[in-house]
Amino acid sequence: MNSANELSPRDARVCLPRRPNEAGRVLRSQQSAPSGMARLLLAAGFFTAAAAATCWDGAGGFAQDKWPHCTQLASDILMYYGPDSTNQFMKLGLFVENHAGWSALALGGNGGMKGAQQFVVRKEAGQFIAEERYSTDYVTPQLQPSQEVTLIFASEEGGNIAWGVLVPMKACSGGDRYPIEDVSKFMHWALGAEHAFSHHSRRGQFHANLVSGPTTTEDMSSYASADMLMPDVSVVMGAGGNDAKNPYICGIFDLEQLLPAGKDISSKFHVAKFSAIVDQDSSQYVHHMILYECEPWGLQSAGYTHLSIVPECESMPPSCNSMKWPWAVGSEPLVLPTNVGMPFGSGSRWYALQMHYYNPSLHTGVRDSSGVRLTFAPALRTFDAAVFRFNGGTDSEMRADIPAGQQEYVLKEAVVPSQCTDSWTADEVNVVGVVYHAHLVGKSLNIDVVRADTLVGTMRLEHLYDFNHQSLEPPS
Template structure:
């Protein structure tokens, strides 16, 4: 590159300066290779156009693409490089195989700026969100899988590319979401809530540690949470959740106490700690609340005890490691306008979440019914709540998630939709526009699963091989309702399998068929193991569980669980935009 610096250093300096100036105008950024921090991407959204700026630690070519699933095949790709003479070559490409991507006949990626210095290549390019070219990919709201690559040398000519080798990868990003406000007030303070966990050989461990909430000297607002991940342990931490409790728990007794779930010494008091304050998932960033709201601590009715849950995933069965990861709490004495509330929607973690094997797109739904929501609002004289953020959660089989909103039999625009959900990237997202939820509204969380690689039924459960279907909402004003969820009733499943008459068996402590005779007395688990699943059976099973009776959880901060049965709702029309 010596000739480049000798002959066109002034041009390069101008280009790099331009790129540096443009840097301040970008609203989002991320390292696409967070472990190495060699490929830094910035981006911004302008109406129907998105602009990217890639800063990569190479003096060779740079590649970037929009992928359907994190794989090269089917990706919409742009490649570019700056020559020794300062010329830039940039091409719109597509990949139909794992080989050199083809140059697209329609060049829809637009180069806006480029340059090199002694260590990095800078490329700035833009494109429309929606393109009519069949080889391009539309960029949608929700999770986008991007791929990246680079080489340490320039190609021999403008259209050539050499194999990139190991300098490649994929990452999930929320390209179109509202940027988080990370500007902190001058008086911001922090508390670190950290584990001291000696890693067990088991693959799945839910680890809990108690923390006494310090005396803040009065009410404060928590305005952000950040993950504190011990270097090298990022891959073993699936999620970290912070809870408060339904009962009064002695904070002095349990401060610093740690236990695995289901251990003999697990405190009975901790079973009431079901009020989730924050949820961080693998691949996510920190959570920074909008300027108008914060989580209240230090006030007369605020929690005095936190319980942190960490899901450790250890498929290699490593031992001899101590993990000290956790959560950082950022708080301020400059109180914001509203106290935040946090509510969990969707389905309870239970064996009544059942997904047949071989399913391409099996849909489950958990409903927050008006009975629960309206009662909670009336008890606190609240006419409506404002939803400002959403957090989705499933496990490995999850592919899509959606939060639907129904009022007076009419489906309103979805509160949140992620048609490309990624288990390894689960982030709390601020909404582009606040959503008002009124008394009488339904809130429905739909999860779509793919189990084509499984031969057995997948049940709801805690391990990553089992499944969950959650949708958490951040809202104001705060209220005591913490869970508003539903699961299919077991009688509905039995009906789907052919039962014509069902009863509760005290001997089995479960629902069983009476008729037909060949099914009599058998539990749902026994019947499921004998099914020869085909597409018709899967579809019948899905339809019945979504339209039959449900068991509903309506859990408030200061009451026990209320459970009852309720039929499915009717939606008068489809959503007002294409699915």
């Protein structure tokens, strides 16, 4: 039997797991603690089980020379990870205090379980097994037709669970799997109340770079900020709207009146972070928000001033065309790299925040004060950020009508021609994040990069789009 720190050399030289049973799953029993020093370390961890688990305290027998990275997922949950010596396989380990039941880690295209690739460790007939499962919806994840997970070790002692598995960095067989790359991506953890696989009792989502390990987050607690908040608007469709269940309302903001001391609207400055502020009393109705920069002539001609409301705003006011920040359900704060900032100022005062609300039951009396917080970098950064929007098939001018009653329908691809990209003046464009948005009917989206008629790759891999989990993610 292997322990947490004793990896079989053969495990790093095969793609398919060893010792599959009739269901294609790998069985590896671990009924006793690892021997020698690992046993002593485990014992030390069990004696302190009442306290919060901490990395490298010996809990589970994980040693840093074998498991180079560790992330605390919850006060009682630790994930250990790192590439194996061949850099062809990834080691994933989990330690959970005071738990007896199945446990899992997952690679996800977003923060939800739709499209997630799960690695489940549980007991069957008294033996630990590792299973690779896949979620197609908010239903029980099914076993992958082929299994590419190998159980290194597993133990259930002192009321705690510890295990390690080995998975290929790139899948060897087909199926909906995610390559493990040197970039931060969504992952999930989940726990079950018993070893029979069923609905989770606890779960969580997080980001991790499994190759390079944890990164240091920029401390912005002392940075100045400004809020653009809808002024307690009534969530009802304005005159000229098309659908009472989907009102679009805009708030107009004069940033000069919102700037903190020391910021001059005539000077250029950078926003380092965008954070959605969602009114908890109306959060269920907030579908998306988009912040646009506006030219003053369009607003002045319509008589708009600071905190004016545009009651019907599916089409933006004239001159409000430069997108600065998009947000949709499930999005996290947008934190730009430390050398990148979204440019503001330089005399541009006026902004429009477009709010799309979704009120399918036409509830009355709904009011909203949601918006965005702009966190300013203390100094100008090296690179300017911008938003590039691909819009394909969203109206009848781009496609024929979609036939009724179709379970699946694939829209014709939209191509940005080389005549367009060749006109770009920048020496190079670095993509820092990609987000998909397809309202409630979209199932799967992708953006392919083609250079000289050769496919370079997919910009972001998300097997299944999930309206409840839309977020800006680093490109593949």
